[in-house]
Amino acid sequence: MNVVSTRGGGPVALSAAIASGQAPDGGLFMPPEVPRFAAPWTESGDTLGERAVALLRPFFAGDALAAELDAIVRDSLTFDAPTRWFAGEPDTALLELFHGPTAAFKDFGARFLAACLQRLFRPDRAHTVLVATSGDTGAAVAAAFWRRPDVRVVVLYPDGRVSPRQAHQLGAFGENVHTFCVAGAFDDCQAMVKQAFADRALSERHGLVSANSISLGRLLPQMTYYAHASLTAVRAGRARPNFVVPTGNLGNAFACLMAREAGLPIGDVVLATNQNRVLPDFLASGEYRPQPSVATLANAMDVGAPSNLERLRHRFAAPAAAVRADWVDDETIRSTIRDTYERHGVAVCPHTACGLAVRHRLRANGAQGDWIVAATAHPAKFETVVEPLIGRALTPPQALAEILARPAHAAPLQPTLAALADALQ
Numbered sequence: 135m136n137v138v139s140t141r142g143g144g145p146v147a148l149s150a151a152i153a154s155g156q157a158p159d160g161g162l163f164m165p166p167e168v169p170r171f172a173a174p175w176t177e178s179g180d181t182l183g184e185r186a187v188a189l190l191r192p193f194f195a196g197d198a199l200a201a202e203l204d205a206i207v208r209d210s211l212t213f214d215a216p217t218r219w220f221a222g223e224p225d226t227a228l229l230e231l232f233h234g235p236t237a238a239f240k241d242f243g244a245r246f247l248a249a250c251l252q253r254l255f256r257p258d259r260a261h262t263v264l265v266a267t268s269g270d271t272g273a274a275v276a277a278a279f280w281r282r283p284d285v286r287v288v289v290l291y292p293d294g295r296v297s298p299r300q301a302h303q304l305g306a307f308g309e310n311v312h313t314f315c316v317a318g319a320f321d322d323c324q325a326m327v328k329q330a331f332a333d334r335a336l337s338e339r340h341g342l343v344s345a346n347s348i349s350l351g352r353l354l355p356q357m358t359y360y361a362h363a364s365l366t367a368v369r370a371g372r373a374r375p376n377f378v379v380p381t382g383n384l385g386n387a388f389a390c391l392m393a394r395e396a397g398l399p400i401g402d403v404v405l406a407t408n409q410n411r412v413l414p415d416f417l418a419s420g421e422y423r424p425q426p427s428v429a430t431l432a433n434a435m436d437v438g439a440p441s442n443l444e445r446l447r448h449r450f451a452a453p454a455a456a457v458r459a460d461w462v463d464d465e466t467i468r469s470t471i472r473d474t475y476e477r478h479g480v481a482v483c484p485h486t487a488c489g490l491a492v493r494h495r496l497r498a499n500g501a502q503g504d505w506i507v508a509a510t511a512h513p514a515k516f517e518t519v520v521e522p523l524i525g526r527a528l529t530p531p532q533a534l535a536e537i538l539a540r541p542a543h544a545a546p547l548q549p550t551l552a553a554l555a556d557a558l559q
């Protein structure tokens with residue numbers, strides 16, 4: 135399929151859009167319409183992989199990567215996304231998106247994108263994947279490209295704004311992965327990356343490739359676990375589930391909205407943000423007022439200018455009719471982590487806690503039906519927040535433990551394009 139830019143440019147082939155990340159007119163690539171799945175969903179298989187291929191096939195129709203889709207899914211979606219309903223709260227579930235190598239949902243998008251890019255790279259050219267991260271993206275992208283020949287990964291993260299384990303993980307790859315801690319906030323890192331791509335000469339010289347959350351190559355695979363979760367729920371005899379998605383840059387949640395547009399049995403979609411409440415305020419007032427981000431316990435959602443908002447406004451004439459949003463302060467994050475552990479014996483990460491807090495507010499306000507909360511990271515990644523609240527140590531999943539066992543190194547970097555250009559040498 136050909137895709138278009140939110141700012142009117144295009145059309146370009148899907149694989150060209152995946153290779154370039156951002157549209158040349160500065161917009162974000164979008165499918166002109168979301169293909170509705172024609173065959174009955176019940177015939178699409180039972181596994182995440184089978185459903186992913188069925189869902190994504192029409193997007194890839196006629197594309198250079200069409201014949202590779204099965205292999206791309208097989209290479210990248212190698213772990214499951216189980217939905218776990220709470221025994222003591224049977225209308226609420228967690229969609230566990232943290233079973234990939236870096237224990238956050240970013241693994242789905244990063245690995246799928248890497249599998250696409252690897253098939254699109256020109257063998258005679260240098261490639262540098264440049265990525266700004268609020269904590270989890272950088273590690274997922276680094277893990278996806280680690281030790282791949284002819285690809286360098288450059289990761290920028292905001293110094294002091296990621297959890298100690300996230301910082302260790304970001305610096306633990308080495309070899310073809312170069313990690314920098316930037317004296318600034320995530321928004322500074324994102325701005326530096328944007329400026330680097332806008333600098334033609336710099337971008338050409340290093341063969342810069344984008345892997346940020348605006349990439350269609352990350353958005354499309356994120357639809358697949360919403361397809362999988364909603365179909366699994368309906369197959370088990372439930373009515374179409376509603377979703378709460380912890381949100382920062384709006385990538386994960388926008389994929390959920392796209393899955394619903396594809397015709398999947400998804401009811402309401404509600405965004406949960408932390409104190410960076412630009413999205414709830416936008417949906418309530420209709421006015422978009424980007425803010426400097428503030429640091430919260432759910433640091434991967436500390437975003438003051440959500441990059442995928444442009445997609446929401448492009449797709450929906452009335453965004454507030456398509457999606458709702460609420461926000462949560464740090465004290466509520468703490469109490470939700472504590473309560474979820476006391477009531478259910480389940481430890482959740484601070485981002486997932488935002489989602490659960492919003493789900494409980496929805497119930498208090500009379501919401502009916504089944505609700506699935508996206509559990510965006512494993513709690514052991516945020517142990518300095520979670521462990522004191524639940525009073526016990528958390529065991530990192532094995533893949534994460536292996537990365538954490540390696541020594542880590544990140545070089546300090548000033549938050550300027552000049553400093554980044556130097557570092558890229």
Ligand SMILES: *Cc1c(COP(=O)(O)O)cnc(C)c1O
Pocket residue numbers: 238239240269270271347380381382383384385386387434435485486510511
């Ligand atoms: C990135 C991230 C989020 C926010 O996802 P967006 O796609 O930016 O909205 C939430 N939770 C965790 C753990 C993350 O890593």
